[in-house]
Amino acid sequence: MARKLYSWNGVSPSSMKTIFAEFPPEKQAMNHRAKNANDMIQEYHRQQLYPGDNFQNLMIDNVLPKIHTSLTWDTMSRHPASRSSTPESITLSLLHWTSDMFISQLIEIYWGKKISIINPELLRANLVWEKSTWKYIYRIPKTFANENYEARKQINDTLEEYFKLPREERKDANFFVEAMEKELRGSGLNDVEVARVSMLHLWAITGNNFKLAFWTIAYIIHDPELHAAVLAEIKPGVLEGVANMDYLKSECPLLEAILNEVLRVTMASALVRDVIVPTIIDGKILHRGDKLLIPYRQLHFNQDIWGANANEFDPSRFIRDKSLGTNASYRPFGGGPGICPGRHMARQAMYATVALLFTQFDVSLAGESEGIMGKQQFPRMNETKPPLGTIPPMEGEDVILLLRRTK
Ligand code: HEM
Numbered sequence: 001m002a003r004k005l006y007s008w009n010g011v012s013p014s015s016m017k018t019i020f021a022e023f024p025p026e027k028q029a030m031n032h033r034a035k036n037a038n039d040m041i042q043e044y045h046r047q048q049l050y051p052g053d054n055f056q057n058l059m060i061d062n063v064l065p066k067i068h069t070s071l072t073w074d075t076m077s078r079h080p081a082s083r084s085s086t087p088e089s090i091t092l093s094l095l096h097w098t099s100d101m102f103i104s105q106l107i108e109i110y111w112g113k114k115i116s117i118i119n120p121e122l123l124r125a126n127l128v129w130e131k132s133t134w135k136y137i138y139r140i141p142k143t144f145a146n147e148n149y150e151a152r153k154q155i156n157d158t159l160e161e162y163f164k165l166p167r168e169e170r171k172d173a174n175f176f177v178e179a180m181e182k183e184l185r186g187s188g189l190n191d192v193e194v195a196r197v198s199m200l201h202l203w204a205i206t207g208n209n210f211k212l213a214f215w216t217i218a219y220i221i222h223d224p225e226l227h228a229a230v231l232a233e234i235k236p237g238v239l240e241g242v243a244n245m246d247y248l249k250s251e252c253p254l255l256e257a258i259l260n261e262v263l264r265v266t267m268a269s270a271l272v273r274d275v276i277v278p279t280i281i282d283g284k285i286l287h288r289g290d291k292l293l294i295p296y297r298q299l300h301f302n303q304d305i306w307g308a309n310a311n312e313f314d315p316s317r318f319i320r321d322k323s324l325g326t327n328a329s330y331r332p333f334g335g336g337p338g339i340c341p342g343r344h345m346a347r348q349a350m351y352a353t354v355a356l357l358f359t360q361f362d363v364s365l366a367g368e369s370e371g372i373m374g375k376q377q378f379p380r381m382n383e384t385k386p387p388l389g390t391i392p393p394m395e396g397e398d399v400i401l402l403l404r405r406t407k
Contacts (some may be wrong), residue, residue, distance in 0.1 A: 001274075011197060019187060258354075269388065
């Protein structure tokens with residue numbers, strides 16, 4: 001699948017050959033660096049995101065400080081997602097806020113500040129791209145997918161301009177972006193092609209977190225009992241506006257269960273793998289070149305595993321049965337060698353965001369006095385489009401929050 005995505009985005013056949021070069025086993029035995037550029041890039045991402053120094057630096061110097069700064073009264077009241085604000089209250093579009101916040105933060109954390117200076121509309125282009133990625137996967141012709149083509153072109157062009165800049169002007173890129181660029185240039189790719197590969201990584205990096213945050217907060221705020229219980233649990237995990245990550249990670253089973261359940265019910269990806277050697281599974285022969293597809297949604301709603309209430313949102317199932325989190329039918333982050341390297345970062349970012357939002361603000365659903373007619377309905381998941389990753393809400397459906405200062 002990665003090969004197709006690269007070549008659809010304009011990586012030339014000769015560069016494809018280098019990036020995905022196959023090394024004979026005897027060469028691999030002699031030289032353990034006999035990995036192709038694609039494998040190396042995956043390896044760099046694991047080095048960036050798996051527990052260790054690079055990951056700690058990323059979390060402590062970047063991800064967590066950015067989340068803390070975003071969740072102050074001043075920043076929230078001035079955020080474009082704030083529909084109105086007074087000294088006592090802020091009315092906020094949850095979808096607008098989570099999309100802007102997570103996509104822009106991740107772009108800056110990876111590529112540095114320069115990229116949004118090159119194109120201040122990069123976030124907008126990403127939001128258009130996000131809404132129409134299925135058109136790219138399904139190869140919908142440009143006539144019916146103009147917005148998708150234009151958004152992808154804008155992201156590609158911005159990255160191209162970025163990679164044309166001398167390195168000294170973009171020193172704040174993270175370890176992964178630097179290592180990926182070096183690897184691709186070493187494989188003979190030019191600025192255009194480095195940008196094209198980078199674009200696909202930008203998509204993987206920014207594509208899910210904002211929707212996960214949206215649904216997590218939506219489920220909590222729409223259920224007063226759940227809201228009260230999780231608030232009581234996380235309160236000791238935030239002291240003077242600072243999230244204590246050790247506490248949130250180890251002492252908050254309900255928070256963990258909520259996130260697990262949100263991941264279960266909102267994930268729509270399928271595992272896609274190419275069969276590279278003849279393999280027998282359950283008496284069935286899979287030949288080299290066959291494709292293997294495991295749709296996660298069906299696994300996540302299988303009543304044999306999840307019980308009669310598999311279709312309901314019930315975080316307590318993960319508390320009652322601790323083994324569900326590691327069940328083979330639970331795959332929110334994929335599996336095997338291609339498993340999502342961002343899963344630790346995504347979880348920690350969610351814990352910090354939920355803990356700070358609900359402890360630093362008195363959060364409720366906006367009502368009549370904020371111009372909302374009737375009771376807000378829980379947003380529906382948009383299953384009308386072929387889903388990729390976390391499902392977005394239906395077009396036009398949102399959660400409007402009312403934030404007040406905590407007493
Ligand atoms: C809600 C959060 C996220 C979810 C649900 C999610 C889910 C997934 C899934 C299902 C895959 C495919 C795995 C497979 O094929 O087995 C994947 C791959 C990937 N994810 Fe995530 N992801 C999330 C957040 C992130 C973040 C924050 C990053 C980076 C900062 C990231 C980077 C990647 C990358 C680079 C891949 C491709 C891995 C490879 O092919 O080697 N993801 N993700």
